[in-house]
Amino acid sequence: MNPALAGVALAVVIGAVFAASAHRARAAILGLVVTLVGAPAIADPPAEALGLAARLVGALLAGYLLWIATRGHNVRTAGSRVGWPTEAFVAAAAAVVGYGSHGLGAPAAGPPLASAAGFALAAIAVLPVVTGRDVLRVGLGLSLLLSGALLVRVGIGGTPDAFEQVLTAVLVATLGGAVAVLAAAAHADGPGGFEMSAATPHRPSHVGDPSAVRPR
Amino acid sequence: MTVLPFVVVAGVAAALALALRSRPRLSSIAGLLGLAACVVLALAIQPGQVSTLDGGGLATTDYQQRFLVLASLAALGLAVAGLAAGTRRDAAGVSLAVLAAAGLTIGLVDPRAAVLVATTGGLFGVALTLVPGGARAGATVGIREARAVIVAGALAIAATAWIGRDLRELDAQPVVFGLAYLAMATAVAMRFGAIPFHLWAARLADVVPESALPIVTAIAPAALAVVALGWVDVMVVPRPVDLGVERLLVIAVALVTIVLAAVAAFVQDDLEHVLGYAIVSDAGVIVLALAVLEPAAGPPARTWILAFIVGRAAFAAWTAGIRTGLWTGRVADLRGWVRRSPILAAAFVVIAVAGVGFPGLAAYDARTTLVDLALDPPFSTVVLVATLAPIAYYARLFVIGVAPPDHIIESGAGWAPVLERIGETGRRRWLATTWGRNRPFTTAIVSAALAVLALLTAAGVFGGR
Numbered sequence: 001m002n003p004a005l006a007g008v009a010l011a012v013v014i015g016a017v018f019a020a021s022a023h024r025a026r027a028a029i030l031g032l033v034v035t036l037v038g039a040p041a042i043a044d045p046p047a048e049a050l051g052l053a054a055r056l057v058g059a060l061l062a063g064y065l066l067w068i069a070t071r072g073h074n075v076r077t078a079g080s081r082v083g084w085p086t087e088a089f090v091a092a093a094a095a096v097v098g099y100g101s102h103g104l105g106a107p108a109a110g111p112p113l114a115s116a117a118g119f120a121l122a123a124i125a126v127l128p129v130v131t132g133r134d135v136l137r138v139g140l141g142l143s144l145l146l147s148g149a150l151l152v153r154v155g156i157g158g159t160p161d162a163f164e165q166v167l168t169a170v171l172v173a174t175l176g177g178a179v180a181v182l183a184a185a186a187h188a189d190g191p192g193g194f195e196m197s198a199a200t201p202h203r204p205s206h207v208g209d210p211s212a213v214r215p216r
Numbered sequence: 217m218t219v220l221p222f223v224v225v226a227g228v229a230a231a232l233a234l235a236l237r238s239r240p241r242l243s244s245i246a247g248l249l250g251l252a253a254c255v256v257l258a259l260a261i262q263p264g265q266v267s268t269l270d271g272g273g274l275a276t277t278d279y280q281q282r283f284l285v286l287a288s289l290a291a292l293g294l295a296v297a298g299l300a301a302g303t304r305r306d307a308a309g310v311s312l313a314v315l316a317a318a319g320l321t322i323g324l325v326d327p328r329a330a331v332l333v334a335t336t337g338g339l340f341g342v343a344l345t346l347v348p349g350g351a352r353a354g355a356t357v358g359i360r361e362a363r364a365v366i367v368a369g370a371l372a373i374a375a376t377a378w379i380g381r382d383l384r385e386l387d388a389q390p391v392v393f394g395l396a397y398l399a400m401a402t403a404v405a406m407r408f409g410a411i412p413f414h415l416w417a418a419r420l421a422d423v424v425p426e427s428a429l430p431i432v433t434a435i436a437p438a439a440l441a442v443v444a445l446g447w448v449d450v451m452v453v454p455r456p457v458d459l460g461v462e463r464l465l466v467i468a469v470a471l472v473t474i475v476l477a478a479v480a481a482f483v484q485d486d487l488e489h490v491l492g493y494a495i496v497s498d499a500g501v502i503v504l505a506l507a508v509l510e511p512a513a514g515p516p517a518r519t520w521i522l523a524f525i526v527g528r529a530a531f532a533a534w535t536a537g538i539r540t541g542l543w544t545g546r547v548a549d550l551r552g553w554v555r556r557s558p559i560l561a562a563a564f565v566v567i568a569v570a571g572v573g574f575p576g577l578a579a580y581d582a583r584t585t586l587v588d589l590a591l592d593p594p595f596s597t598v599v600l601v602a603t604l605a606p607i608a609y610y611a612r613l614f615v616i617g618v619a620p621p622d623h624i625i626e627s628g629a630g631w632a633p634v635l636e637r638i639g640e641t642g643r644r645r646w647l648a649t650t651w652g653r654n655r656p657f658t659t660a661i662v663s664a665a666l667a668v669l670a671l672l673t674a675a676g677v678f679g680g681r
Contacts, residue, residue: 105392109381122370129367135359142366149370153377157328163269167332171339171369178342178362182355189351197353 009117012038023079025070033063043159044111051165058169062176069180078134094123109158118151135186136194139179219323222257226316233309240305247308251292258284272326280322290529293666298427300658301536306343307428313340318439327447328376334440335369341432360416368403375399379451394462401466401506407437408499410473421492426535430528466507473500478605487535487545508589516582523579523674530666537659552621557631559660566667568610570674578676
């Protein structure tokens with residue numbers, strides 16, 4: 001096992017645990033950025049410089065957009081209800097499963113550490129994605145799930161070429177931007193932080209107001 | 217010409233339209249010009265070219281060109297209808313971004329790269345969920361849409377990675393093949409909002425304007441469906457693996473979607489939800505195509521996808537026309553709509569004929585072929601009858617339309633073009649007034665134009681026979 005690769009994989013998983021469990025929004029975003037920045041480095045052979053640079057830019061852009069969306073004093077997100085130790089144990093168990101089942105039935109072209117980290121990220125993402133009632137928390141969970149799937153893809157299929165890395169970077173940044181826009185909209189809409197709305201948006205049956213015929 | 221100019225122009229125009237969103241008029245102009253350019257560039261694509269990219273390639277095919285031409289025309293029509301009926305200021309920009317992603321998705325040779333772009337394309341629709349004055353509710357719908365897109369994307373990434381490698385030394389049970397196939401089929405079903413993954417799509421109809429709904433729920437996922445069909449053809453069909461149980465699951469999802477979504481469209485009380493469920497119901501046929509697992513499924517499935525995107529766009533434009541002309545979206549309030557707008561009535565009949573079809577129509581034959589390939593008699597006969605369920609919601613709308621109106625009808629007001637002479641107020645004022653007075657007429661004309669396009673597509677004029 002490559003110790004440097006193992007170190008990066010550990011940092012990626014720790015960042016993910018932080019992102020999923022922190023209650024302070026910007027602390028969670030920092031954890032996510034660590035994960036997004038470190039994930040492309042878990043590859044053997046390493047990704048081409050252009051691809052790595054693109055992934056770095058995509059990760060930082062996603063993090064920056066989320067950072068902007070959480071502007072304010074002590075902005076909080078729901079965080080983990082089960083606490084970070086539980087999240088860490090879940091991640092560790094999933095990493096063992098990922099490492100053990102590396103290749104999923106056929107010789108794999110990537111490192112087992114990518115599969116381990118990918119499984120760990122996907123496992124951490126389950127709770128926020130499935131049970132999250134907070135726009136930012138669900139969004140962070142989605143970013144972790146995507147990163148997990150991309151790591152499993154690297155573990156199985158090997159290091160993606162530079163073009164695929166660029167496409168991946170665009171996807172990561174777009175997801176960050178989409179979550180940032182939604183989180184900012186929810187946060188700006190009165191008290192309640194990033195909490196989801198229990199009510200369904202009301203669409204007027206009779207569009208008698210002048211705004212209905214203008215771009216809005 | 218390759219697909220690259222199309223992708224670049226659509227992407228740049230999308231960025232421009234979204235960057236100018238604080239100036240709605242300029243943003244709309246940029247969006248409309250971009251969509252018109254997309255139509256021209258899609259027509260200029262020459263099939264059979266391959267641009268080599270790092271580790272893969274970008275191919276232009278005959279089908280890709282037809283898809284992009286029809287999707288661009290549909291998006292342009294919907295953008296004009298949206299301007300007249302009232303839409304989000306980002307609608308044109310989002311349409312352009314979705315078209316750029318669709319062009320790239322269908323063109324990429326490597327499915328592992330294609331699913332990444334298809335997922336990115338799905339995320340653009342989130343911008344349309346932000347409702348003025350209801351930001352939290354809109355954001356809630358938006359994050360649920362993002363959840364569906366990313367979960368589907370993660371499944372597709374895993375599936376394409378698993379089968380997209382050297383499997384000569386495979387030591388896994390065939391069940392793993394089945395899981396990869398099931399993951400891809402589930403990804404497509406989720407993106408279309410197929411039942412039981414439909415809740416996010418149903419809520420989407422609450423916030424996304426009717427004229428923009430097909431962009432998010434039909435055109436964007438259709439690009440992923442095209443990739444999935446190709447992937448199944450190349451990666452799954454040739455393998456001698458029994459996928460009986462997995463196929464049955466996919467067939468079950470498809471059939472439940474076709475029937476229950478049509479029933480849901482029938483019972484809905486407002487047009488946006490009728491439209492939303494009508495899109496989901498027709499998408500069930502695409503999910504069914506993924507269950508066929510024979511090379512013969514590809515051509516009819518691709519024909520159906522073309523008819524699907526144009527037909528649903530025409531229905532959306534009709535919905536926008538009704539809302540603009542009658543100032544309501546409640547089905548119960550639509551008594552006598554046929555008498556009020558002969559143009560919309562004609563468009564509706566054409567849309568219904570194109571949507572339901574009849575033997576000899578390419579789309580109808582494609583659907584019949586898919587059902588016959590997926591199921592054996594007598595089940596195929598039963599399912600074939602079930603695919604005619606959309607007749608129910610079309611008939612309901614038509615019966616309400618021909619019923620005696622429950623309020624006084626202004627004779628022809630709003631349904632004929634209104635043109636006044638340029639007075640002393642100036643040309644700009646005249647233009648604004650004329651545009652304002654012709655909104656119902658504009659949406660009706662766009663609806664009629666898209667209806668004719670839908671019928672031509674369903675008839676196989678743009679290929680598919």
